[in-house]
Structure formats: structure tokens, C-alpha cells
Amino acid sequence: MSEDAAENLTSGSGDAARRLLRELLRPWHKALGVLVAVVLVENVARLSIPYLVKEGIDVGIPPIREDDDLGPLLLVVGLVLVATLSQALARHRFLLMQGRIGQQVLYQVRRRVFRHFQALSPAFHDTYTSGRVISRQTSDVDAIYEMLETGFDGLVTAALTLVGTAGILLFLDVELGLVALLCGPFLALVTNWFRTASARSYRVTREKVALVIVHFVETMGGVRAVQAFRREPRNQEIFDDVGDQYRGASLVAFRLVALFMPGIRLIGNVTIAVVLLYGGYRATQGEVTVGVLAAFLLYLRQFFEPMMEISQFYNTFQSACAALDKLAGVLEQRPGVPEPEDPEEVDGIRGELRFEHVGFHYVEGRPVLPDLDLTIPAGQTVAVVGTTGAGKTTLAKLATRFYDPTAGRVLLDGHDVRRLAGDTLRADVVMVTQENYLFSGTVADNIRFGRPDASMDDVVAAARALGAHEFISAMPDGYDTVVANQGGRLSAGQRQLVAFARAFLADPAVLILDEATSSLDVPSERLVQRALRTVLAGRTAVIIAHRLSTVEIADRVLVMEHGRVVEDGPPAVLAARSGGRYADLHRAWEDSLA
CATH class of the missing domain: 1.20.1560.10 (ABC transporter type 1, transmembrane domain)
Incomplete structure (x- = not known):
């Protein structure tokens, strides 16, 4: 437009x-x-x-x-x-x-x-x-x-x-x-x-x-x-x-x-x-x-x-x-995802995500997700791979309710996300994107972004758990170092670790990583990979990635094409399947490393 x-x-x-x-x-x-x-x-x-x-x-x-x-x-x-x-x-x-x-x-x-x-x-x-x-x-x-x-x-x-x-x-x-x-x-x-x-x-x-x-x-x-x-x-x-x-x-x-x-x-x-x-x-x-x-x-x-x-x-x-x-x-513009007039009361979200006959389009007549049926059990780490335009990021946007489906329902622990208050949904479903946006303020302020009331001890504990404490402590003012110009003085890997620490401190039931490591070099990616295991432990996770190195830590892989899941299974099983789409992607990835 x-x-x-x-x-x-x-x-x-x-x-x-x-x-x-x-x-x-x-x-x-x-x-x-x-x-x-x-x-x-x-x-x-x-x-x-x-x-x-x-x-x-x-x-x-x-x-x-x-x-x-x-x-x-x-x-x-x-x-x-x-x-x-x-x-x-x-x-x-x-x-x-x-x-x-x-x-x-x-x-x-x-x-x-x-x-x-x-x-x-x-x-x-x-x-x-x-x-x-x-x-x-x-x-x-x-x-x-x-x-x-x-x-x-x-x-x-x-x-x-x-x-x-x-x-x-x-x-x-x-x-x-x-x-x-x-x-x-x-x-x-x-x-x-x-x-x-x-x-x-x-x-x-x-x-x-x-x-x-x-x-x-x-x-x-x-x-x-x-x-x-x-x-x-x-x-x-x-x-x-x-x-x-x-x-x-x-x-x-x-x-x-x-x-x-x-x-x-x-x-x-x-x-x-x-x-x-x-x-x-x-x-x-x-x-x-x-x-x-x-x-x-x-x-x-x-x-x-x-x-x-x-x-x-x-x-x-x-x-x-x-x-x-x-x-x-x-x-006069009305939110595309309005707050429910009578939101459902929920307590103790476990993190099960379910897509029931979900259809979605950005442009009328050009569906991105024609009819998606998918269940992600609570606590499972799922990697979503596929070509550009396959619908991976759209899946994430629907789960976080950045958009509402044009057909079907997205359920969180059996509750339609359209019936949940925005504060409830945002507290339990968090998405980390590749932009890793850092706001004006200190490093500590950025880590406690999702939990403004968190103590400094909580902030430091989150940074330690993600392996970010050392480089933060080495900064001129440590955790009180002012982040300027969207964190331009930090490396991509450091910004990513701060973003992970932010998500870890927020402690959501569902964490979605949308191409969160795509802009990292190999050393930074290895550093972030170690942090990922800590971030994802004990929660439902959806990892959208082009780099298959990130997929290795997943319990399950979904291969999407044209808005449909064409393969679903453990990464090792899919990689060994002769002629499978994931096997082809995995082989191409290994060749690129060689």
C-alpha cells in the first residue's frame, strides 16, 4: 500500500x-x-x-x-x-x-x-x-x-x-x-x-x-x-x-x-x-x-x-x-486483534498449542494457511522449517495473536486465544525475533523488559543462565551501561543473548523463536545454541529456522510447504528418511558446511 x-x-x-x-x-x-x-x-x-x-x-x-x-x-x-x-x-x-x-x-x-x-x-x-x-x-x-x-x-x-x-x-x-x-x-x-x-x-x-x-x-x-x-x-x-x-x-x-x-x-x-x-x-x-x-x-x-x-x-x-x-x-482505526469483551479466566497455563482447521490470508483470495491442523503438546520443542513463504512466520504470528485466523481456531491449553485477555496471552506466549530490538535504557532495563518489577538479582541470574553475564560485566558500567541506537555497539550474538535473557526472565509457558539465529556468525551461533537449551527447558517452544543447526535440539520437526505440514517427526528420523524433504534440506545444509 x-x-x-x-x-x-x-x-x-x-x-x-x-x-x-x-x-x-x-x-x-x-x-x-x-x-x-x-x-x-x-x-x-x-x-x-x-x-x-x-x-x-x-x-x-x-x-x-x-x-x-x-x-x-x-x-x-x-x-x-x-x-x-x-x-x-x-x-x-x-x-x-x-x-x-x-x-x-x-x-x-x-x-x-x-x-x-x-x-x-x-x-x-x-x-x-x-x-x-x-x-x-x-x-x-x-x-x-x-x-x-x-x-x-x-x-x-x-x-x-x-x-x-x-x-x-x-x-x-x-x-x-x-x-x-x-x-x-x-x-x-x-x-x-x-x-x-x-x-x-x-x-x-x-x-x-x-x-x-x-x-x-x-x-x-x-x-x-x-x-x-x-x-x-x-x-x-x-x-x-x-x-x-x-x-x-x-x-x-x-x-x-x-x-x-x-x-x-x-x-x-x-x-x-x-x-x-x-x-x-x-x-x-x-x-x-x-x-x-x-x-x-x-x-x-x-x-x-x-x-x-x-x-x-x-x-x-x-x-x-x-x-x-x-x-x-x-x-477511529480498530485493532485487528481486539480485546475480548468478556475474557476467559485461566490459571496455570501449561503451554499446549493447537491449531484447529486454521485458515489465514493477508490478501483476499491468496491463502497462506489453507487448512492447518496441528497440536503441539505442552513442554515439547518443535522446529518448523521450509522454504520462504511456506507459512512458518504466519504460524508464529497466529500463536502470539499478532493476527487472528480467518478460519478455524488457535487454542492455548484448550482456550481460544481470542477469548484470552491480552495481558494473559502476552505473559504466557512470547516471541523472540531476529531483529532483537533493544530499547533506550540500560542493559538491565532491556533484560527486565518483560518483567519491569524484577530485581537486579533476578536480572543477573537470567544473564548468568544464558551465558551473557561475562560480556555484560566487561562493559563500561556493567548492567547499568546505557544501550544506545538499538544496541548498535553490541554484536549480533550479544544482542541475541540479551533478548534470550529477556525471554528467560519473563518465564513464558510458550516461547517462539522466529529466525532468532539467522543473522549470527558461526561462533555467535554456537554461543547462542548453548543458551537455547537453557531458555527452552521446561516450556513449550516453537523454533522457526533456516539453519538446521538450531533444529538439532528440537524434539520434533515440522516441514511446511504452501501453508501445509508435509513432514512431521523427530529430526533424526526425518533426516534418515530417503527422499524426504527434510532429508534433502539436511543434506544440502551439510554440504554447505563442507
Whole structure:
């Protein structure tokens, strides 16, 4: 599946985005009510100042001329100071509350997205790259916070200013107010154009920045392969291209703003000029006072300021809507292996695995396992061999419930794995893969990955049992040595031993090794072979391997072809069978050693 197709599948509808926003803000509805009240107080105080200026000119100055009475003017000045102080205090309160609410919402979004990404099945992550995951957790979440941080304030302030200013203008003088509001249709026309155009522009911008992040993450994550195959020039070309696409999309957005903001300013200045001309004429005729005209000019300036801010609000709003759309699309994805609504209670798993008429396909019409019947008794070590595409790894993925069968059942001690809680299944069925992924943290942290509460004595005991204690102790800080860059400083064999120690400490009833030794050299493989006997003792084990040296320790070998078991028996018996498939594989392996 292409990146664009994967993105389209995980893009939510507009309704889903709005629903997500409502869910995020629902716990804060009371606090948001208080926030609106605080913004209301701030804007009432701000809108009162031009009116008080008008009162100071028309009511406060005449008594000074007539009786040298400063009282009325001082009263007006005092009210201006009170309004200014009220505005400042309300602003301070607003910023504190907005910051607290915004950070809490941001925290909940990140937790929710992270939890959901972990719950989604490997089938989802096979098509949704790590770069897009990072884009959702970083730029998209930040876009939502930017809207909460500035968008709410800008929207409420703009609405109160526009409505409040229009009302006050008409209250001061209806005729002059109507002249001032003649700009309304022009403002609506320009604003509607900008709203429509910016919606398209910012959606494209979010898509392009995601492409930049995806390519950067994938290139840096696979930098060894990039350098090994001298891929740097081509990757640079691709990055330059997606970067140029992002630049172009951003320039379109800037051009829209560059047209919108001067357009609003032009309409505002023309309106102010018309009001000044007409109002000045009426003032000379004694129809309006100088204070009213001054108040009109001050209010008109306030009237157009929020229109300028609306451009920035639309920027953040459209960016946040695009981000919400992406996040809602991801959060609407249902896990391919959902948790059972009423999980079965189990106690003391022995480890018997049974596949009853199991069918499975990744692509409709192309079965990987057509009809598999297989029983692995508890405590038995079974090796699964066969050509690439025979269904070996699929068998492991079904046993660990990374996928669910499309037909039949997978049973653990007689319990359908679909009826077991995820925690129960993961505690009793563990798979070790050839990647041997080591996480950021210390060596000890990586060993106790499956048992975070394990003591240091338990960690050391597991490492000793697997033969890893010596090389770990020889490291600069021993078990406290920080593993960086996925364990890149450890050899493949050392990483494998740490992974085995992790599995040994987790102590599952069923352990599945999927090509766990395929990337090792011969000395490392011999070291791991000794550890394997310790790891597998006393538990059910399924070993998927190409190297038949690993198969020698198995009680039983399954040879698979085209999703079917074509041979089943002890390795020595199958190796001695003339004309058998395992015998041919064994002979070819021995020849390769020679």
C-alpha cells in the first residue's frame, strides 16, 4: 500500500474531527465557561476605554473651561485606570487558565494517541510508517495546542469586539454608525474567500510536512543501508522534492495572508477616512460632538484589529482541523486483534498449542494457511522449517495473536486465544525475533523488559543462565551501561543473548523463536545454541529456522510447504528418511558446511 493510500485510509471525516475535539474539551466545560467569562470581562474593559475618552472630551473638559472644575475629568481618568487594570488582571487570569487547560489537553491527546498506536495490530503498522506515527505525535498535536493557545482567545475576542463595537457605534450615533458599518459586506466577502482558500491550503500543508517527516525518519532510521548502498544522492533528491513541495504549499498559504491582511487594512482605512470626512462635516454642523467623533475613530480601529487577527486564527484553525482530521482517522482505526469483551479466566497455563482447521490470508483470495491442523503438546520443542513463504512466520504470528485466523481456531491449553485477555496471552506466549530490538535504557532495563518489577538479582541470574553475564560485566558500567541506537555497539550474538535473557526472565509457558539465529556468525551461533537449551527447558517452544543447526535440539520437526505440514517427526528420523524433504534440506545444509 502506498503512503498516500495509507494516509487516506487513516484520515477521519470532518464529523470525526469535531467529535474528537468535543471529547477532548468535555472534561473542561466548566473551566471553559469561566474562561469565557474572563475574556468577556477583559473585552468589556477594553471596549469601555474609547467611550470613556468620549466622556472625558464631552463631559470632563467643559467644566474645566467654565469653572476650573477638574472633578469630572479626574473621575473619567480614574475610570479609565480601573478599566485598564481590570483588563490587565483579566488577561493575566486568562493566560494562566488557558495554559493549564491547553497543557492538560495536550497531555491527554499524546497519551491517548500513544496508547492507541500501541493497541493497533502489526497489520496496521505494516502499512503505517514510523514517520507518520511521529508526525501524528509531534506536528499534529502541536497544531492542536496552537489552536487552543491562540485560537480560542482570537475567536472570542474577535466575536466580542465585532458585535460589541457595532452595537456601541450605533448607540453613539445611528446615522454615523450605519455609515461606518457599510464596510460589512466587503469584510464578509474578503473573509469568506480567505476562509475557503486557507482551508484547502492548510490541509495540503499538513500533508506535505508529514511527507518531510516520514522521509527524514526513514532515512535516518536506515542510515546504514543508505550509506552501504550509496543511496545518499537519491535520498537527498527525494528529500529536496518533498521539502520543495512543503515550501510551495507554505508559500501558497503566505500569499493568501499577504492578500487578506492588506485587503482588510485597505477596507479599514477607507472606512475611517469616510467616517472622518462625514463625521467632521456633521461635527461642524453641531450634529455630533467632538468626543463622539473621537470615540468613533478609536472604535473603528478596534473594529478592524480583530479582522487582522482572524487571519492568524484561520491559519491555526485550519492547521488544527487538518491535524484533528489525521488524529481522528488514526483513533477511529480498530485493532485487528481486539480485546475480548468478556475474557476467559485461566490459571496455570501449561503451554499446549493447537491449531484447529486454521485458515489465514493477508490478501483476499491468496491463502497462506489453507487448512492447518496441528497440536503441539505442552513442554515439547518443535522446529518448523521450509522454504520462504511456506507459512512458518504466519504460524508464529497466529500463536502470539499478532493476527487472528480467518478460519478455524488457535487454542492455548484448550482456550481460544481470542477469548484470552491480552495481558494473559502476552505473559504466557512470547516471541523472540531476529531483529532483537533493544530499547533506550540500560542493559538491565532491556533484560527486565518483560518483567519491569524484577530485581537486579533476578536480572543477573537470567544473564548468568544464558551465558551473557561475562560480556555484560566487561562493559563500561556493567548492567547499568546505557544501550544506545538499538544496541548498535553490541554484536549480533550479544544482542541475541540479551533478548534470550529477556525471554528467560519473563518465564513464558510458550516461547517462539522466529529466525532468532539467522543473522549470527558461526561462533555467535554456537554461543547462542548453548543458551537455547537453557531458555527452552521446561516450556513449550516453537523454533522457526533456516539453519538446521538450531533444529538439532528440537524434539520434533515440522516441514511446511504452501501453508501445509508435509513432514512431521523427530529430526533424526526425518533426516534418515530417503527422499524426504527434510532429508534433502539436511543434506544440502551439510554440504554447505563442507
